[in-house]
Amino acid sequence: MLHTPTGLPFDDIHSLSSDMLGPDTAAVKVVREREVQLMKPAGLFGRMEEIVEWLAAWHGAERPNITRPLVAIFAGNHGVTDQKIAPFPREVTHQMVANFAAGGAAINQICIAYDLGLKVFELALDMPTGDITLEYAMDEKTCAATMAYGMEAVVGGIDLLAIGDMGIGNTTIAAAIMHGLFGGEARDWVGPGTGMYAAGVAHKAEVIARAVERNAGSLKDPLEVLRRLGGREIAAMAGAILAGRMQRVPVIVDGYVATSAVAVLYAMDPSALDHCLFGHVSAEPVHRCALEMMGKRPLLDLGMRLGEGTGAAMAMGIVKAAARTHDGMATFADAGVSDNG
């Protein structure tokens, strides 16, 4: 938990995010020097090479490796589901968390396929956040405490973190945050979510517009947007991303909901997500727009929009392979092979 002399949690978070570690450019230089010696023409490995440089920059390691990758799923419930913006009842969040524990979800199988750790952060599922059309989602203390709890995802010597979400109704919450942070019209930020029809989408946009409207004038501080319009899982993800930065653990972001957590930090400081890789672009059309707005290129585009960290975990498989390739390849000198000549 966060304690400072001021006793104001949001101040603590603001000061954390204004004093962030930068990339280790010396380590990146070493990676680049090795890259051109590897037994292949330099540059031909495309984003695989960029990924290794990114790992080096944030690990602060000249020969980055991934030995303890973790997928963290943050699960929360939302009062706004009272507005009938989701086609599933709130208890499905509980049931899916039970399914993660039982090993029956998509993310369990992907974690087995790529040998990734998996941890579920269950965020007071029996206490949904306030219905944002009627009240604040959270008070400041709850929001800051939830962010601090999310920071605990970065423990145990993990060297790569993927963040994903589970929470019935949370694409509505994500859209409300994006609208609250970046303006525009509510409908600009609304995707179909999980199984919503056209009429449902219009209703969702209307609910979001109402929620943002009632907070108009108080949305300058991105942390205010988060606590007024957000959800516990989104606050926790924002905390996890900050903790990754502080502890040199790069973060792979999943779909639209996880992106809304990153967006809160981006709105505070665009460099706050330099240590983040967007694992995939979701089939939610608004996700692509959000990434473009933040100037980020996703790694995968597989038409997925399942959440649970599945897109980020798929990308983790690629990041692991990229690191192994750079680390394990022979150099021209090792192999006594003709270099470009």
Next chain:
Amino acid sequence: MLHTPTGLPFDDIHSLSSDMLGPDTAAVKVVREREVQLMKPAGLFGRMEEIVEWLAAWHGAERPNITRPLVAIFAGNHGVTDQKIAPFPREVTHQMVANFAAGGAAINQICIAYDLGLKVFELALDMPTGDITLEYAMDEKTCAATMAYGMEAVVGGIDLLAIGDMGIGNTTIAAAIMHGLFGGEARDWVGPGTGMYAAGVAHKAEVIARAVERNAGSLKDPLEVLRRLGGREIAAMAGAILAGRMQRVPVIVDGYVATSAVAVLYAMDPSALDHCLFGHVSAEPVHRCALEMMGKRPLLDLGMRLGEGTGAAMAMGIVKAAARTHDGMATFADAGVSDNG
């Protein structure tokens, strides 16, 4: 090897490719039925779901799994390198094959990362094919025998095959094949290859134009294109793809050179590549055009253009995860969870 009463090898291959196995639609139906019962809203797993259906169709299996995936690299040398179309000397092909054996190449590391088998088919490296600006690359018998040799990639109970190439000068050969098969201008089919400059690209296009021109009028049969303009590794890859079809082993195709082998079969019969998945789109701009022309969507777009099967092997990691996810997930009934209501 191929034997038939006619004694004409290309006739054999034509008859193989005119009598190809189709997809197992009953198996696909079973996969679709299970898909909607899995503990996630149906359709939200995007291309992962398509991949499982594709595996079912070509395995003929209701619950497809990948237990023996193989990456096959086909290596050949080319007389056309006498025309100085490549920035590396021909012996680099030998050296890279030695590097594959020693475990020092990029593809070795990717295979370790995803637990894939790796086999290198070395195709008479000391006997480069004819310089296509002056003579035929191969005679008919050599071409057919090389295709038959390539068919041996599909043995030993493998259940997924990725095909890749190694061969100094073979992007020139691939471009000549594409130009020979599909017309247009030579420069339409020329990419920079591995480390070529603008002047080099123009020279490459001129070499290809000359090679195709001297065969004008004899390019109606795609197998004639292959033997006149092709390379041994490309003929062997075409054979491997055919064998995959006959033995219900789906094939993941790597970059531009592997695509030129597929294109030979496509020109004979567009359905010949229904059992093929294009693992990635290479950073060679012409690769994207070739895939669009054949109506195929690549799985990955990582800016890679290294060859060696690296793009196909990266895709194999995803295909393995897709199969495992479908197979291992719980159904709503398993978990007693509320379905969409």
